[in-house]
Amino acid sequence: MGQLVENSQPAVTNISKASCPCILENLSVVFKVKAPDAKKVQIDLGKLYDMTKDDQGVWSVTTAPQVPGFHYYSLVIDGVKVADPASESFYGTGKMSSAIDIPEKGADFYQIKDVPQGALSSKYYFSKVTNGWRRLFVYTPPGYDVNTKEKYPVMYIQHGGGEDERGWAEQGKTDIILNNLIAEGKAKPMIIVIANGNVSSGRSIGGYSSAGMAGFKDEMTKNIVPFIDKNYRTLADAKDRALCGLSMGGGQAFYVGLESLDYFGSVGVFSSGIFGGINNPIGKEFDADKEVPGLLSKSQSFNEKLKLFYVSVGEQDPRFEFTKKAVKKFQDSGLKVQFNSFPGDHEWQVWRKSVHDFASRLFK
Amino acid sequence: MGQLVENSQPAVTNISKASCPCILENLSVVFKVKAPDAKKVQIDLGKLYDMTKDDQGVWSVTTAPQVPGFHYYSLVIDGVKVADPASESFYGTGKMSSAIDIPEKGADFYQIKDVPQGALSSKYYFSKVTNGWRRLFVYTPPGYDVNTKEKYPVMYIQHGGGEDERGWAEQGKTDIILNNLIAEGKAKPMIIVIANGNVSSGRSIGGYSSAGMAGFKDEMTKNIVPFIDKNYRTLADAKDRALCGLSMGGGQAFYVGLESLDYFGSVGVFSSGIFGGINNPIGKEFDADKEVPGLLSKSQSFNEKLKLFYVSVGEQDPRFEFTKKAVKKFQDSGLKVQFNSFPGDHEWQVWRKSVHDFASRLFK
Numbered sequence: 238m239g240q241l242v243e244n245s246q247p248a249v250t251n252i253s254k255a256s257c258p259c260i261l262e263n264l265s266v267v268f269k270v271k272a273p274d275a276k277k278v279q280i281d282l283g284k285l286y287d288m289t290k291d292d293q294g295v296w297s298v299t300t301a302p303q304v305p306g307f308h309y310y311s312l313v314i315d316g317v318k319v320a321d322p323a324s325e326s327f328y329g330t331g332k333m334s335s336a337i338d339i340p341e342k343g344a345d346f347y348q349i350k351d352v353p354q355g356a357l358s359s360k361y362y363f364s365k366v367t368n369g370w371r372r373l374f375v376y377t378p379p380g381y382d383v384n385t386k387e388k389y390p391v392m393y394i395q396h397g398g399g400e401d402e403r404g405w406a407e408q409g410k411t412d413i414i415l416n417n418l419i420a421e422g423k424a425k426p427m428i429i430v431i432a433n434g435n436v437s438s439g440r441s442i443g444g445y446s447s448a449g450m451a452g453f454k455d456e457m458t459k460n461i462v463p464f465i466d467k468n469y470r471t472l473a474d475a476k477d478r479a480l481c482g483l484s485m486g487g488g489q490a491f492y493v494g495l496e497s498l499d500y501f502g503s504v505g506v507f508s509s510g511i512f513g514g515i516n517n518p519i520g521k522e523f524d525a526d527k528e529v530p531g532l533l534s535k536s537q538s539f540n541e542k543l544k545l546f547y548v549s550v551g552e553q554d555p556r557f558e559f560t561k562k563a564v565k566k567f568q569d570s571g572l573k574v575q576f577n578s579f580p581g582d583h584e585w586q587v588w589r590k591s592v593h594d595f596a597s598r599l600f601k
Numbered sequence: 602m603g604q605l606v607e608n609s610q611p612a613v614t615n616i617s618k619a620s621c622p623c624i625l626e627n628l629s630v631v632f633k634v635k636a637p638d639a640k641k642v643q644i645d646l647g648k649l650y651d652m653t654k655d656d657q658g659v660w661s662v663t664t665a666p667q668v669p670g671f672h673y674y675s676l677v678i679d680g681v682k683v684a685d686p687a688s689e690s691f692y693g694t695g696k697m698s699s700a701i702d703i704p705e706k707g708a709d710f711y712q713i714k715d716v717p718q719g720a721l722s723s724k725y726y727f728s729k730v731t732n733g734w735r736r737l738f739v740y741t742p743p744g745y746d747v748n749t750k751e752k753y754p755v756m757y758i759q760h761g762g763g764e765d766e767r768g769w770a771e772q773g774k775t776d777i778i779l780n781n782l783i784a785e786g787k788a789k790p791m792i793i794v795i796a797n798g799n800v801s802s803g804r805s806i807g808g809y810s811s812a813g814m815a816g817f818k819d820e821m822t823k824n825i826v827p828f829i830d831k832n833y834r835t836l837a838d839a840k841d842r843a844l845c846g847l848s849m850g851g852g853q854a855f856y857v858g859l860e861s862l863d864y865f866g867s868v869g870v871f872s873s874g875i876f877g878g879i880n881n882p883i884g885k886e887f888d889a890d891k892e893v894p895g896l897l898s899k900s901q902s903f904n905e906k907l908k909l910f911y912v913s914v915g916e917q918d919p920r921f922e923f924t925k926k927a928v929k930k931f932q933d934s935g936l937k938v939q940f941n942s943f944p945g946d947h948e949w950q951v952w953r954k955s956v957h958d959f960a961s962r963l964f965k
Contacts, residue, residue, distance in 0.1 A: 252696050253765070253799065274680035276640070312683070316638035319676070319683040326690040326697040332616055333690040333697065349725050349734045356739075358720040359776075361713050370713045375720075382832075385749045401617070412723075435617065468746075 255323040264302040279313040305341035306586030331399040352420035353379030357412040378426035390477035395486025402433040481505025503545040507591040513559030533570035551587035619687040628666040643677040669705035670950030695763040716784035717743030721776040742790035754841035759850025766797040845869030867909040871955040877923030897934035915951035
C-alpha cells in the first residue's frame with residue numbers, strides 16, 4: 238500500500254519500503270491489504286480485528302492503542318491465517334509469522350548505536366542426540382578478534398515454544414543489546430550462544446520435568462558446551478557459564494541449569510509458565526523441591542554453587558502472580574534469588590529487558 | 602497438514618515438521634492448505650495451479666514435475682498472494698516469500714558435510730551514503746580464528762533485484778559451498794562479504810548504467826571495502842579482491858567492478874539481464890564498449906588489470922543466448938573472459954553453481 242497515513246510511522250518490522258502497517262501517535266496501528274475478491278479479511282493481533290473494504294478493494298483497520306513491544310500477528314483471509322506480505326517474517330508461533338514492533342518511548346537499549354560492534358555468527362555442528370546437523374548462533378563481543386589471548390565467559394540463552402535459534406538473534410536483538418551494555422561498561426564482554434532448543438529425539442520424552450528435558454540436557458551438555466569450548470576462547474568452567482531462557486526456554490534453564498550446576502554457575506528464568514498461570518505446562522501446583530530435588534530443603538547447597546539465580550516476568554503476564562509466589566518460596570527457604578519484573582505481557586520487549594538485566598548482573 | 606503423501610519427501614524448505622509441500626519421485630510437488638471458507642485457492646509457482654477442495658476443507662494440488670533448484674512460490678487465497686504457512690520464508694520478489702528447494706540428484710556441493718566449518722557473521726556498519734546503519738554478512742573460512750597471523754583475499758558478492766543481503770546467506774548457501782570447496786582444496790580460503798545492494802540514497806539515480814549505480818559504487822568503495830579491511834585480516838589490494846553478483850548484482854559487478862579495477866581485480870557476472878533477454882533492463886542493444894568505456898576497444902588495458910573476468914548464466918534462462926553473444930564479442934575484441942553455463946532458468950540452483958565455479962577459479 239503506497240499511501241502514507243497522516244501522522245504515522247511505518248513499523249520498523251515492515252519489509253523495505255512498505256508504508257503500512259503504520260503506527261499512529263497514540264500507538265494505534267493501521268493495517269491495510271488489497272484483496273478485492275475476498276469475502277472477509279481480519280487482523281489477528283491477539284485480539285481479532287475485522288477489516289473493512291474500500292471501493293478499490295483495499296481492506297483496512299485501525300486498532301486500539303497497542304502496548305510497546307514486539308507482537309506477532311496474522312492476516313486472516315477468508316478464515317486462513319497467513320503472514321502479512323507487508324511485514325518481515327519471524328519464526329514464532331510455530332511458523333513464519335508477521336510481527337509489529339511498537340516503539341517504547343525513551344527505550345533505546347536495543348537500538349543500534351555508534352559503539353564498538355561485536356559479531357553474531359551462525360555455525361553448524363553435528364548433534365549426536367538428534368543425529369543431524371544443527372545451527373546455532375554465537376555472539377562474540379567487540380575486540381574478540383583482536384584480543385587473541387583473552388578468554389571469555391559464556392551465556393547460553395534459549396528461545397520459547399514455537400520459536401527456534403532465530404528468536405534471540407532476530408526478535409531479541411541480543412547482539413545489539415550486548416554491544417550497548419558492554420560499551421557502557423555495564424556488562425562484562427562475554428560470548429553468547431543461541432541454540433535451537435527443540436530437541437525431539439534422544440532421551441527426551443517432552444514436557445516440563447527433568448525426564449522430559451533429558452534430550453535437551455544431553456544436547457546442551459554433551460554437544461553444545463563442548464563444541465563451544467573447542468571452537469571459541471571460553472573460560473571453560475561453571476562459574477563462567479550461564480544458562481537462561483524465556484518461557485519454554487526458561488523452563489529448560491530451570492530444570493537443566495539447576496540440575497547441572499557443574500556446568501552452569503548462573504541460571505536465568507524469564508517468563509516461565511512452570512510456576513503457574515494460563516496453560517500451566519506442568520498442570521499442577523508447582524512444588525519446587527520436588528521438581529528440582531532439594532532446591533528448597535537443601536537451599537544452602539544450591540547457594541554455594543549458584544553465582545546467580547535470576548527470575549523475571551512481565552507485569553501483565555498471567556504468570557506474574559504465580560512467579561512472584563514461587564520466588565517468595567525460594568526466598569523463604571533461604572535460596573538466593575534475584576527477581577525483576579517489567580511492564581508488558583508475554584512478549585519480546587519483556588525478554589529484551591530480561592536479557593539486558595540478566596547480562597548486566599552476570600559474571601561479577 | 603499432518604498426513605504424509607505416499608512415496609514423497611517433505612521439502613527441506615518446509616518449516617519444522619510440516620509434511621507438505623512434499624516432493625514425489627518424479628519431482629512433482631503436492632501442496633496442501635486448509636481453507637474451508639475460501640472460494641478459490643491457487644499455487645503460483647511461476648505457473649498458476651488451481652487447487653481443489655476436499656470435504657474437510659483442505660485444498661490440494663499436484664504440480665507437473667519441477668526442475669531441480671530453488672523456486673519462490675506463493676499461495677493465492679481468493680486472489681491475495683501470500684506466503685504458505687507450511688514453508689520457511691525468504692526475502693525475495695520484494696517480500697518474505699515461500700520457496701521450495703527441489704533436490705538435484707547427485708548434487709551435494711551445497712549440503713552440509715563433515716568438513717571444517719567456517720562461520721557466517723552479521724555485522725552492522727554505518728553508511729555515509731544512506732546515512733543509516735546497514736547489515737552485512739561476512740563469511741570467514743575454517744581456521745580464521747586460529748591462524749591469527751594469516752591474511753585472506755575477499756570476495757564481495759551481491760544479490761538480485763527484490764532480494765537483499767539474506768539472499769546469498771540463506772538461499773545461496775554460500776558458507777556451506779565454500780566450506781566444502783575449501784575442504785576439497787578446490788578454493789583458496791577466503792573471506793566473503795555479502796552486502797545489501799539496495800542503495801536508494803546518495804548519488805544513485807537507479808537503472809543499469811554507471812551513473813545509475815553511482816550510489817552503490819560509493820557504498821561499496823567508500824564504506825564497505827574500508828570497513829572490511831579495517832575489521833578483518835584481509836589482503837587489502839585489488840588482486841586479492843573480487844566483486845560478483847547475480848542478476849541485478851551481476852549488473853552491479855559489471856559496471857562497478859569493471860570501472861573500479863583499482864579496487865577489484867576479479868569480476869563475476871551471473872545471469873545478468875544487461876546483455877539482453879526478457880525485461881532487458883537497459884532497454885536497448887547492449888554496447889559493451891559504450892557501457893564500460895574502452896572495454897572492447899582497449900581490451901588489453903583491461904586484460905592487464907583483470908585477474909579474472911567471469912560470466913555465467915542458466916541454459917534455460919531467456920538471457921542465455923544474449924549472454925553468449927556478448928561473451929563472443931568480448932572474446933572477439935581480445936578481452937579475456939571465462940564463461941560457463943548450467944542447466945536451469947533464472948534461479949538459485951544456477952547461482953549456487955555459479956559461486957561454486959567462480960570461487961574455485963579465484964585468487965590463483
